[in-house]
Amino acid sequence: MPNLIFHNLLILILSLFKCSFPALDPGERFIFPATNNQAVTGYNLTTPDAIAQLPHALREISGLTLIDTSLFACVQDENGTLFIYHRGQNEIISKESFYSSGDFEDLCRVGQTIYVLRSDATLFEIENYEGRPLKTVSYGLNIPAYDNEGLCFDKENNRLLIASKGNSGKGEEFKNKREIYGFDLKTKSLIENPIFTFDEKLLKQFATDQNIQLPVKVKKSGKTVPDIKFRPTAIGIHPISKKLFLLSGPDQLFFIFSSDGNIEHIEPLDPELFTQPEGLCFFENGDLFISNEGQEKQATLLRFNYKAF
Numbered sequence: 001m002p003n004l005i006f007h008n009l010l011i012l013i014l015s016l017f018k019c020s021f022p023a024l025d026p027g028e029r030f031i032f033p034a035t036n037n038q039a040v041t042g043y044n045l046t047t048p049d050a051i052a053q054l055p056h057a058l059r060e061i062s063g064l065t066l067i068d069t070s071l072f073a074c075v076q077d078e079n080g081t082l083f084i085y086h087r088g089q090n091e092i093i094s095k096e097s098f099y100s101s102g103d104f105e106d107l108c109r110v111g112q113t114i115y116v117l118r119s120d121a122t123l124f125e126i127e128n129y130e131g132r133p134l135k136t137v138s139y140g141l142n143i144p145a146y147d148n149e150g151l152c153f154d155k156e157n158n159r160l161l162i163a164s165k166g167n168s169g170k171g172e173e174f175k176n177k178r179e180i181y182g183f184d185l186k187t188k189s190l191i192e193n194p195i196f197t198f199d200e201k202l203l204k205q206f207a208t209d210q211n212i213q214l215p216v217k218v219k220k221s222g223k224t225v226p227d228i229k230f231r232p233t234a235i236g237i238h239p240i241s242k243k244l245f246l247l248s249g250p251d252q253l254f255f256i257f258s259s260d261g262n263i264e265h266i267e268p269l270d271p272e273l274f275t276q277p278e279g280l281c282f283f284e285n286g287d288l289f290i291s292n293e294g295q296e297k298q299a300t301l302l303r304f305n306y307k308a309f
Contacts (some may be wrong), residue, residue, distance in 0.1 A: 022118040034270035043304040050303040059294035106151035150235035163232035176200035196261040226238030
């Protein structure tokens with residue numbers, strides 16, 4: 001009798017496991033449920049402390065930067081307009097054109113100056129974002145990678161960091177590699193060599209070694225392999241830990257790197273909550289804000305309060 005009970009229990013457990021993780025067809029992708037690693041990240045990324053549905057004009061929000069604890073400057077795709085958004089009132093309090101149409105991906109503030117990144121690695125410098133009309137200077141950076149989407153201020157090194165979503169070239173040496181470049185704010189020029197170079201294979205190996213469940217894909221052979229694209233859509237330097245935080249929007253993955261670029265953590269995100277994460281910024285106390293493009297729905301702004309780790 002005990003053996004029969006054990007046998008039936010085993011069948012029940014296996015059937016539940018099959019229901020939780022259904023078999024995949026070749027080419028199909030499976031995303032594991034999001035987890036909460038607050039002790040590592042400093043945030044419970046499964047449960048925002050606040051959610052705001054952004055105004056319709058920001059449905060395609062592609063980046064945001066902090067002005068003060070109430071105000072954010074924002075940009076959206078295909079529109080050279082600087083929006084000032086008041087989070088308490090949940091409304092746009094001003095909008096001003098700084099350029100015509102274009103694929104604008106991110107922005108960051110340095111004092112009274114705001115820098116806006118276009119995907120072709122053109123950087124727009126708005127000298128005084130409170131002035132009218134806005135005065136803009138542009139810099140063609142000639143970054144070899146395409147789809148440049150992440151921008152942040154590296155205060156300790158007086159430079160901007162620019163994250164590329166695509167490869168810097170063709171061939172084996174560039175395969176699976178992503179780079180972050182630097183823009184020197186003193187010389188107003190691109191720093192010659194990339195600041196960081198990330199290897200997708202090493203990130204996968206790190207996830208395997210740390211038993212982090214990445215999205216998986218089934219090959220034609222039936223073998224299940226980690227499916228990570230690593231397409232940086234937003235970056236930021238944590239104001240307290242000084243670590244580099246990075247979002248890969250297409251993967252719904254959240255990365256933490258040390259200040260010298262070594263991978264420290266990968267966190268899978270809930271795709272229902274992070275529909276298309278493309279912007280991040282911090283309060284000085286460490287609280288994190290992440291913006292999501294609306295796609296077919298409204299865009300959202302998520303707040304996660306910081307708990308020191």
